[in-house]
Amino acid sequence: MTRRVSLVKNLDWWTVFIYVLLVFLGWVNIYAAVYNEEHQSIFDISQRYGKQLMWIGAAFFLAAIILIIEGKFFSAFAYPTYLIMLVLLIAVLIFGREVNGARSWFQLGSIRLQPAEFAKFATCLAISRYISQYNFKIHKFKSLVISSLILFTPAVLIILQRDAGSALVYSVFLLVLYREGLSGIVLFVGFLSAVLFIITLLLVKLYVLLIILGFSFVFLKLIGMRFKQILIGVLSVFIGFYLVWGIVRLLQVEVSVYWILLISIALNMLPFLYCIYKERLKNAIWVIIFAVGSLFFTFSVSYLFENVLELHQRQRINEVLGIESNPHRGAGYHVAQSKIAIGSGGFAGKGFLNGTQTKFKFVPEQSTDFIFCTVGEEWGFIGSTVVLFFLLILIIRLLFLAERQRSPFSRIYGYGVACILFFHLAINVGMTIGLAPVIGIPLPFFSYGGSSLWAFTILLFVFLRLDANRLELLR
Amino acid sequence: MNNFSNRKYIIGGIFILVVFIFIIRLFNLQIIDDTYKQSAENNSQRQVTQYPARGLIYDRNGKLLVYNQAAYDLMLIPRQLSAFDTVDFCNLLGIEKPQLVKGIKKAKRYSYRKASIFLKQLSSERYAVLQEKLYKFPGFFVQTRTLRKYPLKSAAHALGYLREVTNQEIKSDSYFRQGDYIGKSGIERTYEKDLRGKKGVKIFWVDVYNRIKGSYKDGKADKKAVSGKNLKTSLDIDLQQYGELLMQNKKGGIVAIEPQTGEILAKISSPGYDPEMFVGRAMSKNYQMMVQNDSLKPLFDRTMLALYPPGSIFKLVNGLIALQENVISPSTRFECQNGYHAGNFTMRCHAHASPLDLRHAVQQSCNAYFANVFRYVLESPKFGSVQDGYIAWRNHVMSFGFGRKLGIDLQNEKSGSIPTNEYYQKKYRKKWRALNVISVAIGQGELQITPMQMANMVAVIANRGYYYIPHIVKSVGDGEAIDEKYLKKHNTSIDSAKFASIIDGMEMVITGGEGSTGTLAAIKDIRVCGKTGTVQNSAEADHSVFVAFAPRENPKIAIVVYVENGVWGSRYGAPISGLMIEKYLNGEIAENKKWLEKRMLEADLINQTKSTSTNSAN
Structure with a gap:
């Protein structure tokens, strides 16, 4: 009772x-x-x-x-x-x-x-x-x-x-x-994935890459990189891009702008890593993880979207x-x-x-x-x-x-x-x-x-x- | 773990944020944006046009000439289409699949949202079967319309026909929608706005399958269709039909007018056609056939479109003008020696006694007499010059309604022409003499006059000097008055006193004994006044014309009969006029004239044109 x-x-x-x-x-x-x-x-x-x-x-x-x-x-x-x-x-x-x-x-x-x-x-x-x-x-x-x-x-x-x-x-x-x-980061990553998912479907993948690149530079600034260094980074990506572009034109191979940009970024990785090492920016590893992860994510999203999801979905x-x-x-x-x-x-x-x-x-x-x-x-x-x-x-x-x-x-x-x-x-x-x-x-x-x-x-x-x-x- | 308890604010915040975003969105959808309300109505309301019954058309005695018959158009709203059993559909309608595909494409081109006609005028049997299965074919519905029906198959030219509206007509008159019909000729055209009535609309709720779920606002928003007004025409359909019968196998026209009112009693253009040929789906085919393949031009309304020289009937007008101008008196006599001779010029005449006074000149249609009369008018000293004389003469002529449109309540009226002074000045280089235009004296030459104008001339004579504009509709709706202009008396420039001698002559044409040209128009106990005409026609046989009115006192009917290639006015014009008048005044043809009626009915001037013309080269 x-x-x-x-x-x-x-x-x-x-x-x-x-x-x-x-x-x-x-x-x-x-x-x-x-x-x-x-x-x-x-x-x-x-x-x-x-x-x-x-x-x-x-x-x-x-x-x-x-x-x-x-x-x-x-x-x-x-x-x-x-x-x-x-x-x-x-x-x-x-x-x-x-x-x-x-x-x-x-x-x-x-x-x-x-x-x-x-x-x-x-x-x-x-x-x-x-x-x-x-x-x-x-x-x-x-x-x-x-x-x-x-x-x-x-x-x-x-x-x-x-x-x-x-x-x-x-x-x-x-x-x-x-x-x-x-960790709140998981929530943040979840949110980020959602954003990336949407822009991957909305935009051509070249722009997605550019957006990821832009974000990466912003993060680098946030973790303490100096403005001059970032400017140098941006410039070197540019120069790399034109170099690769010139070579591609010279060889007369059909390569899309997307891949040219990707190659030039990859070429820039070595001096970039050296720079981080010299500046002792441990957090920079997170930025790289972010960039590579996002890239991988957008790839899998397109793949998932085109090959796994059903038409009505x-x-x-x-x-x-x-x-x-x-x-x-x-x-x-x-x-x-x-x-x-x-x-x-x-x-x-x-x-x-x-x-x-x-x-x-x-x-x-x-x-x-x-x-x-x-x-x-x-x-x-x-x-x-x-x-x-x-x-x-x-x-x-x-x-x-x-x-x-x-x-x-x-x-x-x-x-x-x-x-x-x-x-x-x-x-x-x-x-x-x-x-x-x-x-x-x-x-x-x-x-x-x-x-x-x-x-x-x-x-x-x-x-x-x-x-x-x-x-x-x-x- | 309670060190994370602050995270409840973040989680709660997320919940509140999402609901807040939803509320903003709802505010936008439901309050700010109005398009959804519109879409909802488009979705679920179907406005079904209620077509009014088109006004009926009666003759002067209340006999029905035109009525309506239901027809069913299959309509299509492409937006509401969804997959359906095409085989079943095609079988129901008796069409092939390509036709279906084409029809849908066409409808989509016209409009996605608006209904357009998919198939016109289904038979009522097809409609009955289709209606039960229509729910299976969303997007399709049936629109009831009315088609014209002609119980007597008569007076096609006067009644006119309906035709589907063109895109241009839809643009210029907001009343019309695609698939509507408009009066294209005759009474149907002139009185279109009276006849068509007002469309109504019924608003229904429909569900997603386009099934009707009930009426919108319990029918309060519906508008009832208002039927078109009925018309009472002035036609006497018995007379009309009789005239059509008499004119069978002949080319030409008859116009009969009630002189006291200007009402058209009969209006026959031959050859005619069956008005039912212009109804519904067969129309375009028949139209093509009649326009392109028929050399007799059945669509050509000879009573108002054909421009003929009037021939001898015009002598009446010339006689009246001379009397009015006091250049002759009824007793003035002129000589005729087988024609009119002036210098080298000769205008031939048939053999008759000479000299004649005005009455006998009318009776025997003497060319020489009226050539003299015409010169007297033009050369009269009071006019200074022939040209001024001609201008005065022409003004008199114009007052009879010649040379311009009379203003009949029917479309496509020709004005004809009475040549102007300027025309002759140009033709004859300024100084021209009366002899140059002398053929006008006997109704030949450049004169162009429609049978309708000739009939009006007879009405003027019957009325002794005035006329009302000929018209074909007596009353609109429930005794509504017709246009004022048809109630207005038009006086000619001839005094009524001047008519007596001419009318004497016209009566003598029928019953004047020796020399009378129109004896075949005579009717027992009725004083008929008439005048023959034989219109010279260079290429083929002459045209036979006759004008008449009766009875002499208080005339009830004025008539003109124009028979192409009928040779003499006395041969076809006079007998047909006489029969028509007898039919109208007595209701039937007397026994002793049946032989004449039979002869007229059997006469065939179309299929035997050649033989007749060789016989009578005049």
Whole structure:
């Protein structure tokens, strides 16, 4: 009896309230998205909103069960849960059912389950458990390898299911690791990679090389090289360039400007290294690593982009970068229609059930991945910002709750939940307004679908359960 | 590890930053940028033009001449196209795939967003089958239009025809869209704006498959199409059809006018054509055929476009002018010795008693009499010179409506020509004499007059001095008045008192006993007044002309019949005029004239032109 009372007292009711609110709003918007005159009852089980209501009921039931379970259970069973999940992810590759080109669903009678959704929860548990161990040192090689393994294994399995979108979610654990002491440089490198990735696709590789070169000189200045020396460096690259160019012309060989520049830079490396040695600039090695790494990175990006990514994935990325834009078909069409739906909502929206773009199916997947369009169209700028605010408040609240944990396991897990929710929010909403590539991942608590709703519910309520025990120390 | 707890600010900051960027983006999309609202409407609204029914056309007795029939055009909006079963589509429409590909290309060239016609005028059977399957072919929809239908297949020239609008017409009149029809000739053209009505529009919601999901704002934004106004023409369609029948196998024209009002009762140009040939898809083919391959020029409206010399009927005008100028009196007599002789000049005449007074000169159409009359006018001392005399004479002529467009409510009216003094000055080097232009006295020479103008001349005589501009539409819509200019009386320069003797002569043409030239136009119990004309035609047989009005008192009909290569006015012109008048006034032809009707109906001047012309070289 005392435990019950303390649960009710210690449960973070604010979070529960926002959760229920979001789930309710999601359901209302699903009703609006697929509304038709023939099935007006919001409880009609033959329709998606009717089904969603059932799933919401089941989700509440799940939440209640989770709250009853002892908090210790989750940390104790973190690894077994993770392993079972891996088995399921492998099983789905073999026994799964293919939907929209992705083999990621189990069919159980009329219900379909997507293990990838639950894998996030299991991975979150496992990584929290691992990092919270006493012997974990973030910059120890072994620790890094094992945590990477924990994160990458499900991601790779999910990629094998041809569901790259869900796999990308695991990249967000970088933020969790950062919170737990991972060097900021990793985060910076991650950011740099993203920038390089984009400019590699946007620009001709010669310009990419020039940009890297320019950055390298800026870094050299930052680590203490003198301006005169940098000027000499720039000049010698120039002279080298013209020398090589002259020789190439003389020999009458067809060599592109890109390679000429690369050769001249390579020729300059020897005097450059000598200069560093003389000046005792140890940090210069980082600059070289940066330059060579970036170069290598851009190469692999082009290779990856041309040879590994599938056509539709390339198109989606190109779409966001504005390289290719065909508003009549494919990803371009989706984004164009989605923007039209949201944009036409105006300040106050067209009103409940009055959205035309979503209801008349101009927007694809209007009740799942593109549910935000219904919000934007029917509730306008006001409605969409309110929804964004609720989601943000929930996530920030989770950060706050995570920070008040005594046990590192709970804290790390809390960060994991917040980061996963954030990633879904950023990619899903970003894609509907044309700021992120079209990656089919759901908007937490909003999108239609039992698997994702249950997965997010479990994710969230396990943390709430842990938070209710925040004064205990879990290992 | 709590030494890293400050990093919560960085992580939280990232979250807040991203959401903040999203809100800015949303602000931009939803509030600042208006194009998305426009796109949304383009996406999901379809404006379906409601075509008004074109006004119907009736004759003066309320008989229907033109009505509408539904036709279905298959329209295409290229932007809404998506992959569909082309084999099924082609089978439904009965077309080949290359045609489909070509059609889509053409539509895309015209506009990506605007609808253009893919296939014109589907049959209602095809339409019925297609309509059920149309949802499978996004981008296509059916536009209902109306086509003209002619129950009596008559009066083609007067009614005119419709044709699809050209790009130029679309540019100059914002009412039109591609695929619309416009009146191109006849009444359809003159009264286009009355007949076409006002287009309406219905706005529907459509989904991504272009299926209609309901009406926009419950139809409050819709506009109903307003039907075109009906027209009541002045034509008597029975008379019109009878005239067409009489003129079969003959070239020429008939115009009948109600003198008191100027209303055109019948207007026949022969050979004519079936108005249905110019409806719908067959039009361009038939048009080509008629313009290029038919030497008889069926499209040529002889009543208003053909410029004929009037021949002897013009003697009436000359007689009236002489009376008005007081250079002769009705009892003035002139000699005729088988013609008019002046020095070396001779104008031949047929054999008749001599001398004759004005009435008998009209009755027997004496050339010499009117040559004298014409010289009297031009050489009258009160005009100082022949030239001044001619100018005075021409002013009288012009007051009859000759030499200029009358202003009929039909397009393509020719003005004809009455030569000016300047023209003759140039031709004859300043000083010319009356003898130079003497052929004008008998309606030959440079005179160019349309049958419509001749009919108007008869109306003037019937009215004893005035006319109303001939017109073909009696009323527009629900008894709306027609253009004021058709209600205005136009007086000629001849006093009404001067007409009596001429009209006496005209009655004698029909019933004057010996020497009468137009006896075949006689009708029992009706006083018909007429005048024959035989127009010299150098190359082929002469043209037969007859003008008449009846009854003499309170005339109801004025008519001109012009039969090309009909030789004498008495041979075809007079009988046809008589039959027409009888038909109009009595409604039927008396038994004792059936033989004449039969002869006229059977006469064939087109297929036997050669034999007739050799017989009657005059």
